[in-house]
Amino acid sequence: MKTTGDQQLVKRINRSVLLRLLRAQPGYSRAQLATGSGLTKSTVSLLVRELIDEGWVTETDITAAQGLGRPSTPLHIDGRSRGLIGVEVAVEALRLVGVSLTGQVLCAAEEALIGTKPEDVCRQTARLVARTYAQLQQRSIALTGVGVGLPGAFDEATGMLRFAPNLGWRNVDFLPMITQALAQAKVPEVPVHVQNEADTAALSEYEFADGDAHDSLIFVTCGAGVGAGIVINDRLFTGKQGMAGEIGHSTLQIDGPLCSCGRKGCAETFFGARTLAKLPDPAQGGRYLGVVLQNLWTTFNPSTLVVGGPSCDTYPGIVKVAQTTLQAYADAAGMSPPQVRAARYGLLASAVGAAALVLHHELRPMHTRLQAPLVQALEAPDESLSMTASTTV
Numbered sequence: 561m562k563t564t565g566d567q568q569l570v571k572r573i574n575r576s577v578l579l580r581l582l583r584a585q586p587g588y589s590r591a592q593l594a595t596g597s598g599l600t601k602s603t604v605s606l607l608v609r610e611l612i613d614e615g616w617v618t619e620t621d622i623t624a625a626q627g628l629g630r631p632s633t634p635l636h637i638d639g640r641s642r643g644l645i646g647v648e649v650a651v652e653a654l655r656l657v658g659v660s661l662t663g664q665v666l667c668a669a670e671e672a673l674i675g676t677k678p679e680d681v682c683r684q685t686a687r688l689v690a691r692t693y694a695q696l697q698q699r700s701i702a703l704t705g706v707g708v709g710l711p712g713a714f715d716e717a718t719g720m721l722r723f724a725p726n727l728g729w730r731n732v733d734f735l736p737m738i739t740q741a742l743a744q745a746k747v748p749e750v751p752v753h754v755q756n757e758a759d760t761a762a763l764s765e766y767e768f769a770d771g772d773a774h775d776s777l778i779f780v781t782c783g784a785g786v787g788a789g790i791v792i793n794d795r796l797f798t799g800k801q802g803m804a805g806e807i808g809h810s811t812l813q814i815d816g817p818l819c820s821c822g823r824k825g826c827a828e829t830f831f832g833a834r835t836l837a838k839l840p841d842p843a844q845g846g847r848y849l850g851v852v853l854q855n856l857w858t859t860f861n862p863s864t865l866v867v868g869g870p871s872c873d874t875y876p877g878i879v880k881v882a883q884t885t886l887q888a889y890a891d892a893a894g895m896s897p898p899q900v901r902a903a904r905y906g907l908l909a910s911a912v913g914a915a916a917l918v919l920h921h922e923l924r925p926m927h928t929r930l931q932a933p934l935v936q937a938l939e940a941p942d943e944s945l946s947m948t949a950s951t952t953v
Contacts, residue, residue: 704919765777780865
């Protein structure tokens with residue numbers, strides 16, 4: 561016998577299936593959603609009604625004929641009723657955005673950090689989130705959740721920021737701290753998600769992309785620190801304790817320059833912002849960036865490599881040099897490299913991606929641990945699955 565919790569999770573899965581179908585195929589009708597999802601038409605009708613009422617989905621006034629029978633009503637993700645707030649905690653500043661469910665930046669702000677102690681950063685972040693929430697309220701936009709991107713290794717399982725050398729943070733219990741600060745700033749109780757800022761930057765491209773990312777993408781962010789956000793098989797690859805993608809601390813030269821992390825020869829010492837500012841021609845730091853892109857390509861074989869961050873904004877030439885370096889490696893191997901392009905959202909990439917992190921979790925309830933009754937439900941035929949969901953609508 562299935563528990564209510566299991567039924568609710570199956571219902572969330574069904575909702576996420578419909579939402580992801582509409583993201584991939586805007587304008588699908590209820591009948592097309594039923595065909596694409598394998599759910600019954602009655603289940604789809606009930607769930608779509610619920611999603612419309614909650615501001616996730618909207619109907620267009622135009623109807624489309626589908627052969628015999630009544631014309632269908634196209635459905636779309638609602639970009640006007642719900643909003644997401646994303647924050648990037650950078651080494652020198654906070655960047656914050658309000659974003660629609662379709663990736664439109666509704667408002668943005670940047671403010672220099674008033675202090676680097678974790679509690680100071682949380683208070684300042686919460687104040688800015690409260691201000692952005694008020695802006696969304698003025699536009700009658702409901703807040704769906706808050707995401708935060710941090711410049712270090714974040715352990716999602718424990719809520720702990722393990723390692724952020726450029727802020728001097730180690731083992732900071734960040735998630736409870738930011739949640740408490742948001743409550744004290746009178747931000748409504750909504751889901752709060754935290755992740756590494758390079759990971760969130762990757763999600764800005766992956767969740768709000770126009771289709772070139774497919775199921776794999778790597779975002780390399782270049783600033784005071786260097787990191788990579790990795791999406792493989794439709795999931796963020798964060799590794800144990802959130803350390804995956806810390807490419808700024810991969811070794812490019814044995815016994816090279818001393819890095820802020822205490823090691824020598826890290827990638828960050830060759831094309832981090834502090835190093836680029838000292839080079840006669842900063843664009844030449846792109847050669848080392850190109851080496852790192854080559855290593856990421858041969859390790860993960862992504863469909864797309866995206867490069868962004870403050871250094872790319874200040875020294876745009878490093879991206880071109882990196883592309884040339886990567887192409888030279890590809891030519892030597894007789895292979896075609898993946899697409900390399902600049903970030904769509906520029907300096908707001910990590911903040912927009914922090915907002916996208918909320919959506920990423922909402923659309924993937926299967927990432928939660930499955931209980932035995934739910935596994936049995938998922939192994940049942942589609943009709944059984946749809947009936948389980950429809951009984952809890």
